[in-house]
Amino acid sequence: MRSSNPVFSRRGFSRDNGYAGFNAQPQAGGAAVGTQQANPYAQGNPYAGAGQQAPTNPYANNPYAQQDLQGAPPQTPVTTGRMTMDDVVMRTATTLGTLVVTAALAWALLPVDDANIGKSYGIAIGAGLIAMILGFVQAFKRKASPPLILAYAALEGVFLGVVSSVVDNRIASGAAMQAVLGTMAVFLGVLVAYKAGWIRVNRRFYGFVMAAALGFILLMGVNLLFAAFGGGDGLGFRSGGLGIMFGIIGILLGACFLALDFKQVEDGIAYGAPREEAWLAAFGLTMTLVWIYMEFLRIIAILQGND
Template sequence: MRSKNPVFSRRGFSRDNGYAGFNAAPQAGGPAVGTQQGNPYAQGDPYAQPSGNPYAQNPYAQNPYAQQDLQQGAPPQAPVTTGRMTMDDVVLRTASTLGVLVLAAAVAWALLPVDDANIGRSYGIGIGAALIGMVLAFVQSFKRKASPPLILTYAAFEGVFLGVLSSIVDNRIASGAAMQAVLGTMAVSAGVLVAYKAGWIRVNRRFYGFVMAAALGFILLMTVNLLFAVFGGGDGLGFRSGALGVIFGIIGILLGACFLALDFKQVEDGIAYGAPREESWLAAFGLTMTLVWIYVEFLRIIAILNSND
């Protein structure tokens, strides 16, 4: 199964047939289901030979004494497995990426004032940073391997954009909006993690199909609304302002929560199947994009609610 994050559709996080073995490894909080039990989605370990695992290696290749032991009748000594992705790796890389993003946001907030005399310049810098961050995200998404400098640079530019946007909303629309959006993002993330680990969210092919269909419809509708706003002026079709804006903001947060569950599943599968350690940077990249999505939706809802006061 391919995640909504293009980075998770790379090797180590998906199968060649386009679907990750979602029930190949047991999800935390749920029973193990295998092909022997009639699971139509169980695909087995995508990292095990001969299923085309690019990371699997001959155990004798790293142990020059294994063949000698075998010839002498002794069982070969298995080489020590190193360099595999762990949860600590994912947490560390994600913390590093988010740390750069938060630091860049703080610097942008402090150095780019949003008073009447400077808001135009600051807003322009923020939009420019957002566009650069988007380009960097696409470049990393289509690279075969993770590039930590590229990912951290993306986080820095995304942080500048979020810093300017947050400063505008916090200082000109709703005081304390940025902190409220941060707390909302943290609450959603914690809630999804607890629900996923408890098995209340079952990430399978039906779940994936529903989320992707809903996301596609949401993105298309927002794109149409943006085009009407650009060429027709005003708020376009009104999907991003007023009562409709709040409703679609909530829908956006729910979609972000669903994407977060998909990301958790992809990370869990990568760890269970022995993805290489460098793949943890891709996990951090994907999780960061999802968290940014949720934060921006929260910030939008807060701005709409306070602008109507």
């Protein structure tokens, strides 16, 4: 399990020591019964060697994900030390709570009036850059580091607090609350659609989302370079009609990454992932929600700024 930010790769879909989320059946307390009930998205286990088509538990080394030599789940599921949905909810609430608190403090303590906006912007950009670095560090770590994740959330909160204050007070009154409501609506909508089976997360879905996200990020990077060297908004991808269109695309991509996050959480619980993996789930969900919030905030700023 790794972060959901489109910049980062996902351990859940790789060939490393993470779980092969779409290619093996749950082994430790999952819903599978019998050796024939495999993942409906799997076409055999591509991670097995020649002649080894039996699904394996990628968390076999976790002492709490017990299994026999045939890969069958234990008769009595072991829950101690394994990730549960309560763990994911609590860790996510802690991470988002840290972000919200620091965002509120930044909003209150870093004024954005004409006399102080330069200083506040500088602090926000510095916090955002450090948060990005911490995000990359955690994304490439093999294990979750709660202090690192909480530090990322705190610094990201400072950045969001100042940016939200600027947009809300100087461009579009009420934009921050509207962006929060929009982000919550997307989260709940994707959750309902995922649980109802309307969104089927498989390898094709994953490949499409990653390709679309890569193209989106490359376009935004090119736009940023043109803006840095040519001034203005570069190619115009972040303002006006094009800005609104790309903002909507960004929100849709964020929704797709939420579906991938939900799948990874579901697989981690089914496979008997160790409890500390819940911090990675919280980290990924937080990054995705920040992504969606920023896209909403920008769209609202464009719409109200043109009134």
